Amino acid sequence: MHELTIQEIEKFSHDLNQDAKNAVVGRAARRSGLYEASFNDHVSQKLTHVFSTELDTNNVTNQLHSGRCWEFSALNVLRHEFGKKYKAKDFTFSQAYNFFWDKIERANVFYDQIISSADKPLHDRTVRAYLDLAGQDGGLWHMATSLIEKYGVVPTYAMPENFNTNNTEGLKENLAKKLKKDALVLRKLVQAGDEAGVEKARKELLNEVYRMTAIAVGEPPKTFDLEYRDDDKNYHLDKNLTPVEFFNKYLSEVDFDDYVVLANAPDHEYNKLYALPFEDNVNGKYPNTYLNVPMEYLAQAAIAQLKDGEAVWFTNDVAKGKDNKTGFLSTDLYKFEELFDVDMSMTKAERLATGEGTMSHAMTLVGVDEDNGEIRQWKVENSWGDKVGNKGYYVMSNEWFNEYVYEVVVHKKYLTKEQVALAEGPAEAMPVWDSMA
Numbered sequence: 001m002h003e004l005t006i007q008e009i010e011k012f013s014h015d016l017n018q019d020a021k022n023a024v025v026g027r028a029a030r031r032s033g034l035y036e037a038s039f040n041d042h043v044s045q046k047l048t049h050v051f052s053t054e055l056d057t058n059n060v061t062n063q064l065h066s067g068r069c070w071e072f073s074a075l076n077v078l079r080h081e082f083g084k085k086y087k088a089k090d091f092t093f094s095q096a097y098n099f100f101w102d103k104i105e106r107a108n109v110f111y112d113q114i115i116s117s118a119d120k121p122l123h124d125r126t127v128r129a130y131l132d133l134a135g136q137d138g139g140l141w142h143m144a145t146s147l148i149e150k151y152g153v154v155p156t157y158a159m160p161e162n163f164n165t166n167n168t169e170g171l172k173e174n175l176a177k178k179l180k181k182d183a184l185v186l187r188k189l190v191q192a193g194d195e196a197g198v199e200k201a202r203k204e205l206l207n208e209v210y211r212m213t214a215i216a217v218g219e220p221p222k223t224f225d226l227e228y229r230d231d232d233k234n235y236h237l238d239k240n241l242t243p244v245e246f247f248n249k250y251l252s253e254v255d256f257d258d259y260v261v262l263a264n265a266p267d268h269e270y271n272k273l274y275a276l277p278f279e280d281n282v283n284g285k286y287p288n289t290y291l292n293v294p295m296e297y298l299a300q301a302a303i304a305q306l307k308d309g310e311a312v313w314f315t316n317d318v319a320k321g322k323d324n325k326t327g328f329l330s331t332d333l334y335k336f337e338e339l340f341d342v343d344m345s346m347t348k349a350e351r352l353a354t355g356e357g358t359m360s361h362a363m364t365l366v367g368v369d370e371d372n373g374e375i376r377q378w379k380v381e382n383s384w385g386d387k388v389g390n391k392g393y394y395v396m397s398n399e400w401f402n403e404y405v406y407e408v409v410v411h412k413k414y415l416t417k418e419q420v421a422l423a424e425g426p427a428e429a430m431p432v433w434d435s436m437a
Contacts, residue, residue: 060392135176152243
């Protein structure tokens with residue numbers, strides 16, 4: 001154990017003050033903040049809002065104060081498909097609708113996890129992780145598609161946003177509290193060998209979760225009338241549709257079985273299919289899997305899909321190198337190392353292994369800019385409204401793509417035969433603390 005000495009501290013102070021530039025940059029940093037003091041305005045010379053391949057999109061969505069980016073991004077992919085097919089690019093789907101069902105289904109899976117781990121102590125690493133996930137509203141691609149496959153989709157007007165969908169903290173906090181208490185009830189019944197009591201309790205507890213979610217979010221519609229005007233101002237009306245009928249009728253060409261999550265996790269072995277079973281939110285639907293490959297395959301597949309006119313769902317570490325004013329995502333945006341004169345560089349694998357790198361956000365690729373085969377930049381549709389970035393859109397440098405993008409969702413036809421075979425094969429299940437969670 002090392003104990004700091006006064007002599008060491010005096011040496012630190014001496015080294016700081018003998019370099020005059022530290023006083024200059026210190027004044028700037030304290031006056032304007034670290035981000036402004038290290039901002040690199042030369043980035044604007046490299047990033048533009050012009051793209052060689054660009055989807056015809058318009059208005060952006062806004063998840064406000066919620067962790068529903070994964071749902072927003074998945075529904076953005078679908079709405080762009082709907083807009084292209086029916087000439088209705090301003091049409092939007094209800095995120096509140098799928099959010100409701102996620103809460104019910106996720107509680108059911110949580111009870112399964114608690115029941116199956118009831119023989120382990122509460123301080124067990126896996127049990128503790130399950131409890132920490134209780135009530136959360138973040139998610140992944142397969143979680144969104146599982147909900148859509150089972151419950152369908154509805155237009156925004158059929159189940160609009162409300163205070164609690166836009167601000168999920170209250171519901172999240174109360175569901176977490178309830179689920180953790182439920183965990184104690186179920187564990188006690190399992191440990192007593194009361195199988196009938198476990199099933200009876202599960203139904204009663206799920207009934208309460210349904211009631212809580214319905215009070216906070218509202219009950220989902222069972223049927224609705226589809227009514228809209230297309231881009232040519234033509235009127236359309238299709239009455240008395242169920243959400244599943246709507247999805248199957250109007251987006252019949254979308255088969256989620258045809259899509260693969262391509263990932264780049266260099267702290268994992270490449271050319272392997274991994275599963276995150278603790279992230280599954282709907283029993284009997286899509287398991288959360290990802291095919292880990294080198295980064296160039298993510299770029300190639302994403303570009304091919306964009307050139308075929310289809311948006312690309314992707315996960316990333318959005319907090320790194322982001323400026324909401326300019327809408328730039330760049331590894332060169334902030335010069336923190338120059339500001340502090342400290343080397344903080346890490347590889348992508350090192351960031352994942354230490355927790356410095358995380359899949360913190362999901363967005364949608366809607367364009368790319370190439371110059372004679374060289375990727376210059378990407379167009380990104382976010383779900384933070386039109387007051388951030390460039391009317392809700394971001395320009396992402398290709399360097400940022402390589403460093404901070406972890407997953408893209410692409411059609412199987414853009415993969416190699418070997419990759420398709422891997423994606424359709426068995427997956428290695430990862431623990432709940434996996435870096436790609």
